[in-house]
Amino acid sequence: MSFVNLAFLVPLFPLIGSIINGFFGLKIGKDRVSWVACAGPVLSFVVTLILLVSIFFHPEGTPYPEQSLFTWISAGDFVVDFGLQIDPLSLVMMMVVTGVGSIIHIYSIGYMYKEYSYYRYFAYLNLFLFSMLLLVMGNNFLVMFIGWEGVGLCSYFLIGYYFEKKSACDAGVKAFIVNRIGDFAFLLAIFGIFKMFGTLDFSTVMAAAPTTLIYDSEAATLITLALFIGATGKSAQIPLYTWLPDAMEGPTPVSALIHAATMVTAGVYMVVRCSALFNMAPLTMMIIALVGGGTALFAATIGTCQYDIKRVLAYSTISQIGYMFLACGVGAYTAAIFHLVTHAFFKACLFLGAGSIIHGMNNEQDIRKMGGLKDHFPITYVTFVISTIAIAGIFPFSGFFSKDEILYHALMDGNVIYWGMGISGAFITAFYMFRLVFMTFHGPSHVDPQVHPHESPMAMTLPLIILAFLALIGGLLGIPLFHGWHLLHNFLAPVLAFDLETALHASERMLAEHGHHTSFAEVLHQAQRTSHNIWLEITLMLFSIGVALAGIATAWFFYIKKPELPGKLSKGQWGFDLVQNKYYIDELIDEALVKPIVKGSDLLWRQADARGVDGVVNGVAQTISLFSKIARSFQSGFVRNYAMFMVVGFIILLILI
Amino acid sequence: MVPLTHYLILSATLFSIGVLGVLVRRNAIVVFMCIEIMLNAVNITLIAFDRYLNQHDGQIFSFMVICVAGAEVSVGLAIVIALFRNKPTVNLDELNLMKW
Numbered sequence: 119m120s121f122v123n124l125a126f127l128v129p130l131f132p133l134i135g136s137i138i139n140g141f142f143g144l145k146i147g148k149d150r151v152s153w154v155a156c157a158g159p160v161l162s163f164v165v166t167l168i169l170l171v172s173i174f175f176h177p178e179g180t181p182y183p184e185q186s187l188f189t190w191i192s193a194g195d196f197v198v199d200f201g202l203q204i205d206p207l208s209l210v211m212m213m214v215v216t217g218v219g220s221i222i223h224i225y226s227i228g229y230m231y232k233e234y235s236y237y238r239y240f241a242y243l244n245l246f247l248f249s250m251l252l253l254v255m256g257n258n259f260l261v262m263f264i265g266w267e268g269v270g271l272c273s274y275f276l277i278g279y280y281f282e283k284k285s286a287c288d289a290g291v292k293a294f295i296v297n298r299i300g301d302f303a304f305l306l307a308i309f310g311i312f313k314m315f316g317t318l319d320f321s322t323v324m325a326a327a328p329t330t331l332i333y334d335s336e337a338a339t340l341i342t343l344a345l346f347i348g349a350t351g352k353s354a355q356i357p358l359y360t361w362l363p364d365a366m367e368g369p370t371p372v373s374a375l376i377h378a379a380t381m382v383t384a385g386v387y388m389v390v391r392c393s394a395l396f397n398m399a400p401l402t403m404m405i406i407a408l409v410g411g412g413t414a415l416f417a418a419t420i421g422t423c424q425y426d427i428k429r430v431l432a433y434s435t436i437s438q439i440g441y442m443f444l445a446c447g448v449g450a451y452t453a454a455i456f457h458l459v460t461h462a463f464f465k466a467c468l469f470l471g472a473g474s475i476i477h478g479m480n481n482e483q484d485i486r487k488m489g490g491l492k493d494h495f496p497i498t499y500v501t502f503v504i505s506t507i508a509i510a511g512i513f514p515f516s517g518f519f520s521k522d523e524i525l526y527h528a529l530m531d532g533n534v535i536y537w538g539m540g541i542s543g544a545f546i547t548a549f550y551m552f553r554l555v556f557m558t559f560h561g562p563s564h565v566d567p568q569v570h571p572h573e574s575p576m577a578m579t580l581p582l583i584i585l586a587f588l589a590l591i592g593g594l595l596g597i598p599l600f601h602g603w604h605l606l607h608n609f610l611a612p613v614l615a616f617d618l619e620t621a622l623h624a625s626e627r628m629l630a631e632h633g634h635h636t637s638f639a640e641v642l643h644q645a646q647r648t649s650h651n652i653w654l655e656i657t658l659m660l661f662s663i664g665v666a667l668a669g670i671a672t673a674w675f676f677y678i679k680k681p682e683l684p685g686k687l688s689k690g691q692w693g694f695d696l697v698q699n700k701y702y703i704d705e706l707i708d709e710a711l712v713k714p715i716v717k718g719s720d721l722l723w724r725q726a727d728a729r730g731v732d733g734v735v736n737g738v739a740q741t742i743s744l745f746s747k748i749a750r751s752f753q754s755g756f757v758r759n760y761a762m763f764m765v766v767g768f769i770i771l772l773i774l775i
Numbered sequence: 776m777v778p779l780t781h782y783l784i785l786s787a788t789l790f791s792i793g794v795l796g797v798l799v800r801r802n803a804i805v806v807f808m809c810i811e812i813m814l815n816a817v818n819i820t821l822i823a824f825d826r827y828l829n830q831h832d833g834q835i836f837s838f839m840v841i842c843v844a845g846a847e848v849s850v851g852l853a854i855v856i857a858l859f860r861n862k863p864t865v866n867l868d869e870l871n872l873m874k875w
Contacts, residue, residue, distance in 0.1 A: 756868060762798050 143237020155240035228577030246272035300351015307344035328621030349385030370473030407447025411539035414440030450527035467585035516592030548669025782823035
């Protein structure tokens with residue numbers, strides 16, 4: 119028996135958990151809800167481990183196994199199987215989703231225990247895991263799209279979990295609508311792919327991409343651009359990032375799982391999965407790199423001025439995903455996935471740490487009302503600092519390796535501008551993360567005297583310790599210095615293999631058939647020129663560590679040494695106001711897009727609908743009613759009246775004859 | 776001999792009186808009587824033409840009309856009596872229970 123046949127179990131377990139908790143959660147009691155909820159992801163994790171081991175025995179050079187569960191759609195040439203695929207890329211994502219997912223489920227037991235609708239929370243969370251696993255395991259675009267929509271739906275449910283709060287409902291709706299814009303582009307891309315390739319299977323499309331699409335043609339650029347717009351919606355990149363900070367209205371474990379570790383990285387996964395298409399569209403790649411680098415820098419600057427502990431982390435997430443897209447944009451897909459994995463560890467740990475503080479402080483989220491908490495939260499403090507060092511990129515924590523690999527590729531495969539955006543983002547990241555640590559855990563206490571801070575229970579500290587440990591050692595997955603030792607790179611290589619030379623020759627041939635003689639020799643030459651330079655890499659590493667340390671030192675100077683200084687400096691500075699108010703982007707969108715739409719809809723409702731459509735409908739009814747009134751007056755109910763009509767009619771008849 | 780025209784004028788006058796009575800009067804019994812007047816006006820016409828054309832079909836027709844009128848009166852009066860038992864009136868305007 120092949121172990122691959124177990125693949126369907128991975129999404130099935132959370133689905134069963136979701137159904138049991140969703141329908142019977144209130145009856146079976148909180149303890150059993152916890153067991154059911156945690157059993158799903160843990161069992162999935164075990165199955166994923168079995169699959170991971172079995173993939174190591176997979177014979178090299180043969181296609182990776184796919185499991186087709188049933189034929190989903192069959193209409194003429196258009197056949198879509200409901201299929202799952204097990205290859206290194208989906209396995210990496212499954213490990214992250216089920217691993218981090220299990221840890222966060224266990225944490226949620228401690229965090230959410232006081233909630234009345236505890237079961238509802240876990241039903242949604244399990245449903246989310248199911249959708250996310252479909253997204254990463256689907257073997258064609260349509261199955262991926264179900265997962266893609268499913269995670270969006272669960273995200274909406276969970277952001278609006280506290281639905282009695284208006285702001286939470288609004289945030290949920292905002293996330294849903296902004297995501298919908300991206301989803302629409304994704305759908306268009308799927309249509310385009312079907313038009314070009316005649317199928318939606320990943321393996322077929324990716325294998326055919328080099329010989330079907332023409333390098334740098336409109337079709338390739340449009341399809342990939344639409345895919346990327348889909349990714350910006352889900353992964354909160356410029357311009358569709360505004361929903362993620364508001365999504366912090368949801369419970370904190372949700373922010374950790376959905377809005378930091380898994381769902382928001384779905385866009386990165388999708389770009390990496392379609393790498394063969396993106397490799398054919400250099401223009402799109404440039405846009406991705408610019409958007410990614412720009413987002414990394416832009417969101418980091420906003421992060422420096424936020425006072426809500428979760429919002430700082432939200433902007434940090436946007437910024438870090440920007441790095442992943444920067445890596446995708448320069449073709450360093452492994453680096454993107456590597457950063458995705460390490461980011462899942464340290465950012466989940468940071469969010470859970472923030473949750474632990476919020477839990478121990480009676481739902482206080484403002485870091486100006488914290489300070490000096492390190493004695494009250496010993497375990498949270500240590501794990502939080504470990505993750506902060508990891509995100510800042512200090513050797514030998516995991517974030518150092520992944521971020522450095524991205525920066526190295528940004529310079530080598532990209533240009534100085536990409537690298538400059540990345541490195542300045544890294545400086546700001548180190549600054550605002552340590553600002554957060556210093557304002558929360560160090561310095562004099564600003565805690566409300568009525569609040570008694572206390573460390574969280576075991577169910578919450580244990581996940582923190584596990585994640586902090588992973589954030590510490592996660593970098594071992596890819597030690598970049600020794601080429602060939604990069605575990606993740608070797609593991610993913612078969613999925614990402616792309617022969618540019620063949621693709622370019624095929625494109626030249628196809629263009630020649632249409633009478634255009636273009637030579638891509640220059641492109642090929644450019645691609646082959648870059649090589650691995652170990653000394654440059656070491657120099658870059660030392661430089662970026664120096665930059666990170668400088669960021670930390672700045673934070674230390676402003677928030678420990680001279681805590682009164684930031685207030686003085688920022689007073690009356692228009693630049694500070696601009697950043698503090700998130701560049702007024704939300705207001706701008708509100709004025710430029712939302713209000714005209716609301717006004718237009720109002721006009722349509724009052725004029726076109728209420729007057730136009732309703733007028734016609736009511737008019738028809740009124741006309742009929744008028745005629746009935748006349749007709750009704752003949753039927754007085756008096757027999758003699760009828761007789762008179764008869765006689766009068768007869769007399770008229772006689773006269774006529 | 777009395778010419779045909781006189782008979783027809785008499786018949787038309789009687790018929791018009793009948794129609795008018797049906798339309799104007801409210802008493803059910805009077806309305807019945809008016810209907811009888813109309814039927815008998817028709818009988819006069821039939822007999823008049825019978826004599827004028829020297830054929831005898833008209834007499835047979837008028838017998839049938841008399842039979843029908845007798846049957847009709849018996850049924851009609853029965854209805855009127857049944858109505859009167861339920862509602863002590865023979866005023867047609869008040870007998871409007873079936874009106875929607």
